[in-house]
Amino acid sequence: MAETIGEAVPVPSPEPRRERARTGLRICYVLPVYNEAEGIRGFHRALLAATGTRPEFDYEFIYVNDGSADRSLVILRELAIADPRVRVLDFARNFGHQIAITAGLDYAEGDAVIVMDTDLQDPPEVSLELIDAWRGGAEIVSARRRSRQDTRFKRLTAHTYYRLLHTWAEVDIPTDTGDFRLFDRRAAEELRGFRERSRFIRGMVASMGFQHTEVLFDRDERAAGETKYPLQQMVRLAADGVTGFSTxxxxxxxxxxxxxxxxxxxxxxxxxxxxxxxxxxxxxxxxxxxxxxxxxxxxxxxxxxxxxxxxxxxxxxxxxxxxxxxxxxxxxxxx
Structure with missing residues (x-):
């Protein structure tokens, strides 16, 4: 068809097509669960809604049942039956949050691995920002808390602890950063080689190096249930962090x-x-x-x-x- 001289022919922008095109990349979510029966369905719906906006990736959701005493395993089984992307690792007993993350990383096979909790304090939509930073060249992307909806006591103790650890530790452990982060396949493979028993994963990550960046986010309140990190568990984790990465x-x-x-x-x-x-x-x-x-x-x-x-x-x-x-x-x- 001949073009009219002097008349501009509109050319459709290829950007939307590229955004929707399949990349062939797999994003694997590692999701530790301990007595989260009240909120696990709501979290899974929110996670599906967030990842559904980025259909160019393949997704896998690895839930690690850390010896839950409630109906968490029953609900996770139902999720796995309904969705072929869901895998559930059922521990023989409660081994702890850091070990649950470790198991999920051992089983993850994605091009990128995202670790996050299932209480909706880590918003699933923020994980998409981690993916964007990874696609921009970062090998490890950490979600850093800009604000947090916790008690004044917990905010004060967390603020003090992170700064003391940052001062004492022999590696540069970022402040106000938990275990919500993304690993490139290469970084995840290296982290699997860290097999010490008293684990402090955020310290291990800091000791690895790699190209690291951060994404700021506002941490929400728990959607349901009670915190699985009471004061005793927080003190134990703090002790592991200090003794594991500082003399x-x-x-x-x-x-x-x-x-x-x-x-x-x-x-x-x-x-x-x-x-x-x-x-x-x-x-x-x-x-x-x-x-x-x-x-x-x-x-x-x-x-x-x-x-x-x-x-x-x-x-x-x-x-x-x-x-x-x-x-x-x-x-x-x-x-």
């Missing part, structure tokens, strides 16, 4: 020892001076003796506790027990 506590023992020695020297000089210069007013009492004994005893017990934490990590490592035990794997094509 600062051991160095602190040395500094405390020098301070104690200096105070003891001052006390000795004071006692000798009083005895020589003012013997008549020197009163032999037990108060000073008890103060010194209790102080030094407290320092010694604290020091032994810190050393014991490091020795305990060594003990767990030399046992060489499996990190986790998968009782069964549930797929769409299984009964």
């Amino acid at each position: 600062a506590p051991l160095k602190l023992i040395t500094r405390v020892g020098f301070v104690s020695l200096a105070l003891a020297a001052i006390g000795i000089m004071y006692a000798v001076a009083m005895r020589l210069l003012w013997p008549s007013i020197t009163v032999s009492g037990w108060t000073m003796l008890m103060v010194v004994m209790l102080f030094l005893g407290g320092v010694q017990m604290l020091s032994l506790g810190v050393i014991g934490s490091y020795i305990g990590r060594i003990y767990h490592e030399v046992q060489q027990r499996p990190l986790y035990i998968v009782r069964r794997e549930i797929r769409h094509d299984q009964d």
Whole structure:
């Protein structure tokens, strides 16, 4: 068909077609679950809605049931039956959040792997921003909290802990960043090689290197249920982070020892001076003796506790027990 001279012929833009074209890339989601029966269906619907806006990728959803005591496994089985993209790893018992992430990474086979919790505090639509950053060249993309809907106590303790860890750790661990992140296939393969028992994955990721970037997001409140990281679990995770990636506590023992020695020297000089210069007013009492004994005893017990934490990590490592035990794997094509 001949074109009219001087008349512009509109050419359709190819951009929408490229956005919808299949890339052949697979995005694998690793989703640890522990007693999330109240909110798991809502999370899955939100995840499907988010990924449905990017049909150019193939998706796989690996739910890791970390020994849930509620109906989480029943619901996950129903999701797997209804959707061939869903796989469920059912642990023989509760092994912990960090181990559940590890198992999901071991089974993931995507070109990129996204780790996120299933309580909707990590918005599924943010995972699409992680994918965009990965497509832009990043090998690890972390979701960094710009704000969080938690109690004042939790915000304060988290803020303090992240900054202390950033100062003490021997690797550069980003602040305000949890386990919500994307790994390129190469980075995920390298992370699988980290097999220590007391795991602090965000520290492991920081120690790996690779080309890393961050995406800021606002963390929401839990959609349902209660937090699976109470104060005791948070303290344990914090201890794993400090002892796993820093020798600062051991160095602190040395500094405390020098301070104690200096105070003891001052006390000795004071006692000798009083005895020589003012013997008549020197009163032999037990108060000073008890103060010194209790102080030094407290320092010694604290020091032994810190050393014991490091020795305990060594003990767990030399046992060489499996990190986790998968009782069964549930797929769409299984009964």
